[in-house]
Amino acid sequence: MINISHLTRKFNENIAVDDLCLEIPDGSMFGFLGANGAGKTTTLKMMMGLLQPTSGAITIDGLNVAANPILIKSKVGYLPDEVFIYDYLTGKQFLNFVADVYNVDSKIKEEKINDLLGSFGLKDAADEYTANYSFGMKKKLALAGIVIHNPSLLILDEPFNGLDPQATKDFRNMLKKMSDKGTTVIFSSHVLEVVEKLVTHVAIINHGKLKICDSINNIMKNYESLEKAFFSFT
Ligand SMILES: Nc1ncnc2c1ncn2[C@@H]1O[C@H](COP(=O)(O)OP(=O)(O)O)[C@@H](O)[C@H]1O
Ligand SMILES: [Mg+2]
Secondary structure: EEEEEEEEEEOOOOEEEEEEEEEEEOOOOOEEEEOOOOOOOHEEEEEOOOOOEEEEEEEEEEEEEOOOHHHHHHHHEEEEEOOOOOOOOOOHHHHHHHHHOOOOOOHHHHHHHHHHHHHHHOOOHHOOHHHOOHHHHHHHHHHHHHHOOOOOOOOEOOOOOOOOOHHHHHHHHHHHHHHHOOEEEEEEEHHHHHHHOOOOOEEEEEEOOEEEEHHHHHHHHHHHOOOHHHHHOO
């Protein structure tokens, strides 16, 4: 369970995240929604321990994120909004590199990497330089890289940005598969149609403030659609 308590982050006078309180249940597929500049990326970075809160706290399974930066990173997989992959590594070399960073056991490493390349549809491109990958392939490879250490929580910043319809569908199915295995998935997005099909829970923020946090079933019951809920708060 993730607990966000009175989380605030200021950049000089600008309050990017404003007294945010939120609970994210284990095993949920949690959509974090808001317009551009609402404070999504800032919140996700603080969840990952990449940015310090001005005040307030985040705990993951009872562990304070700010106080346990290394331990948290071993439990969490984080996909930033701008995916970075070394152009001059092949897909396989990239995953080898990431596996070494996370100390994946050398006995299982090769099999793990081949499994991931297979399940992410990258087997044929495994020995190709990532410089020659499409944007969607790079994102899939990045996603494969962040699950290599079997994290129990995934934090994904705008995972559907820039993906074409086929890649969006593939990506959605991959996230669904991971969620079905029990991984908690939190992702930010402003593509409401994709979110509606995928999530168990939704939070909407506007100007850094939480407007609503509920199960998708309740939101559909009370607002008819995610779009109506979204526009009634933004
Ligand atoms: N490093 C930074 N320095 C100054 N202001 C920032 C920084 N990062 C984000 N902000 C500001 O914080 C607010 C929230 O940004 P962000 O969290 O990126 O929103 P979102 O991801 O929802 O689009 C915006 O007003 C943005 O300009
Ligand atoms: Mg953002």
